[in-house]
Amino acid sequence: MHPHHLLVASLSLLATAAVAQPQYAWVGTYNPNGEGLYRFTVDPQTGALGEKKLVSPLPNAAQLTVSHDGKTLYLASEAEKGVIQALRIGADGELTELNQVASGGAGPVYVSLTPEGRHLLVANYASGSIAVLPVKADGSLGEARDTHQDQGEPGAAKPEAAVEGSFAASDHNGPHAHMIASDPSGKFVFSTDLGLDRIYQYRFDGQSGKLTPNDPPFISASSKGAGPRHFVFTPKGDGLWLINEESSTLTWYALDKTSGTLKAGKTISSLPKEYKGTSFAAGLALSADGQQLYVANRLHNSIAHFRVTADGTLVHQDDVWTRGDYPRSLTLDQQGRWLYVMNQRSDNITRFRVAPDGTLSFEPDYTPVGSPSQMVISTGP
Incomplete structure (x- = not known):
């Protein structure tokens, strides 16, 4: 064989080896339609999901995250006595349970790992509490190192910033922690409380796993009854975008990297300006380069696509029909080529190709x- 052909052959073998590394999609679901945690293979070329398999029958196994090295999966049962499972991912995608611990509250609705991966943060919706669980060397979890109970007056029952005709009101009857995450530096932690219309601010000690309320300990939502839900940090960690569930608005918060405190900036709607009636904003996803932001609107059943300009301003690009009902969350693949939509009420996942300019095509x-x-x-390893 000609040396050039040998080189081409060896390069194609390398390319095949790189592509051959298996990717798995793990999907958490709600009972009774969903029966637990499902595993799918991800086609490296097309992004298609295949080989569906139920891999954990944990009830309402709806919230999950994967360790930074891809070896351990953390799965929350959104039950009254919340539990978190630590599961080892084998080379063939098989799961082995490491252990199971209490979530530090009731109804865990969000789990995330700190940047160094040594602590798992949990938001417990039903009890309105947050918890910090230590991650041991083998990936298993320890009992909660710290817990904090949200307390205060419930927020306004009706969202003042919602569009005309909206009846999007829910759970302003007490504390409901909805998300918790560390900033990219690992020094600060933020949690939202939908019921109290607050964003809590903490300083975080990565050694002890303790959270200390910052000054101020919380800030109010951008409008009364907004229902702060999920947020995403910029890649630089200088701020975050937060979606408000009841008002269907998106608020920018600048993050002071020294004090770890947030300052509210501009708020815009996640819905088309013509829309009237009820909708509940849900998940959001930011591209790895921080230039494209996608938001899920439940009932309007759309993905709102925004482009982030150089000065951080959001420019509305499009509203894309999800092809399903009640999109709860959005997931971008690791290369940013595909966007997956979890359509809760139509019992399906839809997939969109992401163009280089962020445009979505079904x-x-x-x-x-x-x-x-x-x-x-x-x-896979």
Whole structure:
């Protein structure tokens, strides 16, 4: 064989080896339509999901995250006595349970790892509490190192910033922690409380796993009854975008990297300006380069696409029909080529190709799964 052909052959073998590394999509669901946690393979070329398998029967196994090295999966049962499972991911995608611990409250609705991966942060919706669980060397979890109970007057029952005709009001009857995450530096932690219309601010000690309320300990939502839900940090960690569930608004918060405190900036609607009636904003996803922001609107059943300009301003690009009902969360794949939508009420996952400029185009291959809540993608060893 000609040396040039040998080189081409060896390069193609390398390319095949790189592509051959299996990717798995893990999908958490709600009972009864969903029966637990499902595993899918991800086609490296097309992004299509295949080989569906139920891999954990944990009830209402709706919230999950994967360790930074892709070896451990953390799965929350959104039950009255919340539990978190730590599961080892084998080379073939098989799961082995490491252990199971209490979530530090009731109804865990969000789990995230700190940047160094040594602590798991949990938001417990039903009890309105947050918890910090230590991650041991083998990936298993310890009992909560710290817990904090949200307390205060419930927020306004009706969202003042919602569009005309909206009846999007829910759970302003007490504390309901909805999300918790560390900033990219690992020094600060923020949690939202939908019921109290607050964003809590903490300083975080990565050694002890303790949270100390910052000054001020919380800030109010951008409008009364807004229902702060999920947020995403910029890649630089100088701020975050937060979606308000009841008002269907998106608020920018600048983050002071010294004090770890947030300052509210501009708020815009996540819905088209013509829209009237009820909708509940849900998940959001930011591209790795921080230039494209996508928001899920439940009832309007759309993905709002915003482009982030150089000065951080959001410019509305499009409203894309999800092809399903009640999109609860959005997942971008690791290369940012595909966007997956968890359509909770239509019991399916839809997939969109992401163009270099962030534009979405629907790929017509629905993936059936009962009441999908959240999806994370891991790469095999």
